[in-house]
Amino acid sequence: MKLYQTIASSTLATVVAVTFAAQVQAQENVLRWSSQSALANIDPHGTTTALPLSIFSNVYEPLVGLNSDMELVPVLAESWEVVNPTTWRFKLREGVTFHNGNTFNADDVIFSMERVGNRYSFLRDRVSMIEEMVRVDDYTIEFITREPYPILPQMWTSIYMMDKEWAEENDATVPSNSVENIESYAGQHSNGTGPFRITERVPETRTVFEPFADYWDEVEHNLDRVVYIPITQDGTRVAALLSGEIDMMYPVPIQDIERLQSNAGTDVLIQPELRTIMLGMDQNRDVALHTNTGDNPFKDRRVRQAVYQAINIDAIQDRIMNGLSEPAATLISPLLFPPAGEMERHPFDPEASRALLAEAGYPDGFQTALVCPNNRYVNDERTCQAVTSMLARVGIEVELRTMNVTQYWGVVGRPVQDFAMYMMGWTPGGLDSYSVLFNLMGSWDEESGRGRINNGDFANDRIDEIIALVESETDTEIRDALIMEAYQIVHDEVYYLPLHQQTVVWGVRDGIAVTQRADDYFQFRTARFTD
Template sequence: MKLTNTIFSGALCAALLTSAASAETLRWANVGDILTLDPYAHTESGTSSFLHHIYEPLVRRDAELKFEPALALTWEVIEPTRVRFTLREGVTFHDGAPFTSADVVASVTRLTHPDARARGNLAGVARAEAVDDYTVDLVLNAPDPLLINKLTGVFIMDEEWLVANDATLPGNTTTGVVTYASDHANGTGPFMLESRQPDARTVLTANPDWWDTPIHNLTRIEFLPINSDATRVSALLSGEVDVITPSPLQDTERLEAAEGVTPLQNPSLRTIMFGLNVARDELHGGPNGGTNPLRDVRVREALWRAIDMEAINSRVMRGKARIAGSIIAPPVPGYEAETDVKPDYDVEAAKALLAEAGYPDGFATNLDCTNDRYINDEEICLAIASMWAGIGVDVELTAQTRSNHFPKVDRGETDIYMIGWATLPAMDGFSPLSQMLATREGDYGGNNPNGYSNPRVDEITVMAASEVDNDKRIALIEEAIQIARDEIAYIPLHQQPLSWAARDNVEIIQFPDNYFRAWHYRVN
């Protein structure tokens, strides 16, 4: 087993050498940096969580994750394929420009552009049409029962700002396209961008002209990417930061015993899993007789059976994870307990399956993982690589930052790769169906670089997208997820816990979607 590891840089040291912050400054240390400031250039929920402080959607989720008006006051279905939104008047962007329907039209046009990485967030929307300055219609290709769900993740940008800065076309973290919006920002949200130093520090200041009545008392947010678990915990204990995300599970008891800090742990919607590249003729990891072993479902089952998730949960996750057999978590619409069953851990059965598939001596493969995105991500991959070695699978493991990992995955340059999916922004089983299981084509399959393709799953995706009878829609999603489970399109591992820690003077809400919504927080 070979290991390539991208090590966290020394930029952290400079980031932590700060003067004492005021009581209204929230210092937030995260395991990694955001990918971009362009909300349409990525599909990474950690980045979206941060950008939600700067940019706002038409509809947002409240403290209980229910829908509430944001930049749109009301919405109604005018026709089955036309939804009208009445916009909030008197809202301004951070540069003082007024928010109008022209900004919604420009944002929808930019997001639905074929080069927008996040275009799948508005799958099924044909265009936006301005009715007047504060009324806009979204025209759909077909009725969409999840339109409002999707819109909670669609941030509105300023048309004039985009035009003035030659950024009307979207950036893309996968293809490397960078625009002015990649490292500058101008939203309507509760906080404004003051400065950004990638991999070191990003600073936001409170928007004094925000349209909403603030619950928070923050004047400033300092966002510090700190890859090292030990350094992140030390910074919290010493008072250099106020909140850490995530909090290492192995330090839970230490933090519980420490004065002035509290660990926060709750169930999460996010399922951690492995994607398997079935598109390539031969794997990157080495020659395997001119074939790709991962195309054989017996090989995929062998890999799954060779993973001792009980051991990983006990030793790596400290018993805090929920072992999964399905790609979606129990609270998500479309979840079915019958699908949430993993095969028994059985090394001998795994070896027999490999032999039956024509690989009695195993094969060579790459395994790509993050080291700054999920809880104990690199440790999980190291453990599984060792387990696979026990059935003759020679693993070359690369553990690297999310900024390098996800573009590599999107380009299909991997054999097996780690991914976490929390069904955002829809919080519905249609999210993995349309983005992870559907064949990559047009608006669908944006997060399916694997080459997985099943005609029935594609048919179900189209049907479920416009099925307004919720019972029928859920039944379709359940069928598709069962097909993917039977074919082992992905290897589910577990639902990771939400694990944060904060100083006791911080009033904070831990949301099940793992979004950080500081406009609900206070520093006392």
């Protein structure tokens, strides 16, 4: 009897304690959120992966950033100007301190840029245009580039500033990298200028952020703490939101969107994403691989257009993407290049498609093959299956091959290029058209790397000319017109078959307000508890 009493009373005490603890916690605004992968390493210069870079944006800050409309805004730089085509002068913000109390100034910028440019840094490409850095005074710095580089600020929106003194004291001047067996101090500790600082970290389990009291800017949040919890499995992540164990999470799998919407305590936020999904075709080999025609039908513009017009993009949007995609007419999202929004797709028209095939000499169609990743883009495999059946209707019999993304690159990428048709998605680096033109549309040039992702290997002299012009054109209007011309050529010649932009879907618990961004950057400073 005594034992039972002891158990009963201690159970009661535990329950009371737990309830009490829960109440104490409820008074604090602790935002718990989740996404797919653990923060393995928190070195801001140690990764190129989107998720960690987006989380770091709460702790570290760039000179120039993007606001929620994807427009350039000053962050640690107050202003910048082009002194001459190869000289950029940045005026730095004064009165900014790092989390350890050190003052931010030009030395930190030079140090950070050098660290990013370190030969083991994966982000090195983003700063390789710098020839020289000149420290004018404590808060002014000039970057001299090798050649005119009009999109320099765009390239730096995820280049975060570190504290020189802190890095030197802790021997963290080289970014974390696996090659040199270097485990940088900065990979496990942080010291940025951002509105939040990392106070606790158990990589696979949680990372805790607390507001930085001396942050230089106004913030709208009312959070006391933010806890990031990685949950890899989609189903588990959805369950955690439904059961109230977390307050916010992304990405939400398409099939669970309705579930979260219909559930009383949760909702979803939906916004178009920046990546464009497209199909490419081999336009180089004389005899296309996996194709039964004995020649390469995709060298004929009429065949390419026939394939284009056989694809019912509205049906894909409707049935495969549950309405959550934005059909695309060209290779860049209108969010990044507004004139792209004015372009129109070649209309879906199987009749015209058959006629074009007949005209090109394939009245009965032909057999070919399509390579797709099956874990890279939203419903990638299903989209390809739909395309396969649509092409069958105009007589093109497609053998579909789907694979894991890590294998996929080995098959589709240079120099293997083992495909007749392939699927690909592209988010331009620096969020600028130049990356699309240079990588996807230029003809392959090994030395400069132009056309590196032009896996179908088409070549158009005018596009190559435009690339050279756009590279150094600093007048925005002329530049936009040139870019538009290139997109128009791709459209007219049907070098690619653009499909759609996916959507970014976030799941949020009622009582939390967050600002969703097209680049999937979750900025804690915009989050509020509303109840």
